[in-house]
Amino acid sequence: MMKVSRLYLKILFAFILVQAVAIAGIGGLLKMGHMRPPFTLHAKNRTEALKQIIGLETDGATRLTPELRARLDRVLDIYANAFSGDAWITDERGVTVAQSYRTPPLTGEEELELKLVTKQNDRIYFIRKGDKGSIYSYGPLKTPLGTLTVHLLNEWITHNEEVWFMEGLLLMATVAALLLIPVSRRLTRPMVQMTRSAQQLARGDFTPRVFDDRKDEMGTLARTFNHMVNSLEKMVRGGRELTANLSHELRSPLARIRVSQQIVLERLEAGRTDGVVKHVRRMEEEIDHMDSLIDQIMKLSKLDLQEPPPREDMADMNVMLEEAAERVGPLTGARSIRLQLYLSPVPAFRCRRQDLRIVLDNVLSNAVKYSPDNGRVDIRCGAEWEDDREAVVIRVSNAYPPLSDDELEAVFAPFRRLGYDEVEGNGLGLAFARKIVEDHGGTIRARSEDETFRVTIRLPLDRE
Template structure:
């Protein structure tokens, strides 16, 4: 399976951080522990050279008459140190001519490739290190090879434990790095797997499967993103389903007045053909009423659409709800009197609210108009308003029959009408009211009460008492 770009990016970032970390650790080792170990190794090397010189001096002085090149015991001693130190050892005269050596052939290194390291403890001891082969150590110390004749003892240590330790440490770091890289490979997959699932879910939803939900159970930021994604998808599904239902309802609602207008048109044509003008005005009035119904329906749909997309901003002002409700009741008096309704009000509250007066007027007008329209003749309407926990609460109760749980739950949905009200209205009034109230950070609900059907509205209030 081809790894994702995000997975490769995370993996490479981890590897880069790992390499930098290991280089820093190795550098710290060289600066601290490496230097300490190097100093101990040089002390150990110095001791070896000094021991070898003492023994060489002793052998030469034990047979002063013999030239060192002819001294067999000296040759054997040189070979002994060569094997013991695992090094190349030779004795040279003052002019650099080799006198005795532990190996065949010419000298193993070029002096030009060697750099001098001063020995602070023994000025007569010279230590060299190969410029290209940092592991090669070369020591030179003066030796008396004859009467009044000085020479030098040369030892090359080609196996240096200090540098061996560095190599082992570097290999160990590399091994640790490889193990961590393998772990990072697994961790990177665990990080990117939920993101890949989320991407696959996005593609499924883009293809139209709105019922699909991302399954990511992690409790980290990716899990939060998945849950937010599912919440968004659920809202989107509801919006699209609501739009489809809205189109279906609008088509149905528009079809009825259009059908009546078409019938009236046919009747008008018939009257004109028969020169019968007695019913002409009645048919024209019917058409006018149907056109007005269509106009109200379209106006309600436009209002609902604007509230949905929040096209218009609220014009906030301080509003006296008591005055607003009393004004609406005065406008509805003809209908109240015609049905002989008994209206009780308890609006003694001095906490105004902040809101859009025109929008709230529309909301309360819808509620009160429905109340007057659907309350039976000689019925009762109770309107109360009180202050509760920084909210102004308004209740409107009428003696309409109790509604089912389904009706109470769906009554604020667009185009929804109960069985008792199915023949009148567009079913948009309460939907518009609910959106206006929620836009004011309030809430609205419906319930059955002993006095009848009740609507409860809560709006944030200005507490004048502080």
């Protein structure tokens, strides 16, 4: 399993690689002219703003008076100082009519590199002079005085704008990479906890859980992991209980077989044959009982392991209940127990008929066995709606002393029986019933109230 520290490094290196590729791509686009760095766009906006200001100052003027020239000088001086640069205006002949400087900033020896031409015919250049560089822009402005050209030269810097831009990107990438450290640790913290929990699980310790208060995908993963641990704990505990209960169930018939075997051996050694046949038949009965018990355990295990087969039968639940009541008839007659059916019309639905027959037989026979002599078992069936789904609901009730919630849940566990010594059976009937009902997408619940024990089965009405 990959260590979390390596995972963190992989996240960090992957982020740095993405940043490097992005910076290289942006640099290539800048060199090819397909992308404008922010300094060029700033120069464009500043030039347009200065042209608007000059247009307002010259609006209505018929000639360039000394007063207008002085006013334009002040505007250019204020505007240029705001950007630590220089600004000036030339007329149609190229003569400077207003400026913010005393010494001309350009001597004609500079190298110009055109960067942008706007729709208003403004031109943006990168200008070099020695080891310094700047952004120079100018654009025409139509005024009552004629067409003037507004010039703007930004502050001289020792790096060109692409270098500044790339260095800024690199700085942001570095800061982002540093911020990624706590983010990555937060992301990988649940994985560290899950690794430790998994190691404890491997040692058979099911107590650790992962802190799952987060609302993101890692929180979902943590909650799923905790659910898995809970399920594994229940499975292991159930397996241990099943082994213990199965051992108990098999120990009793084995003990009886051993006693019968000892009696048969003693009588045969004494030359006697009286009672031998009876004890041999008793051993056969015990062997058949163990064989049946093991067969049911194997069937229950298969239900847990294999995917449920498709539901291909169409069945009428009322008819199935009437047939099940007839099958448990011999159990009721001997103890004078009445079966009372209350059946409402229910549409036929798709199911596995043979499996549901097992469910009904187990539930009804269980109700009869635990009912007192001369008692009554009520069987009700009808269609009901719950959560916008139609279902067939069967309720089987019989008289029985009140049970706690833990006892009600335990009746569906394998080998759990109420009245263990008084009632025949192996405690697998309701365990089978629950598994089959759940494979049909339904539920089976037990409830105890007013000296009545009730089992409720709810099966979705799948008519297709």
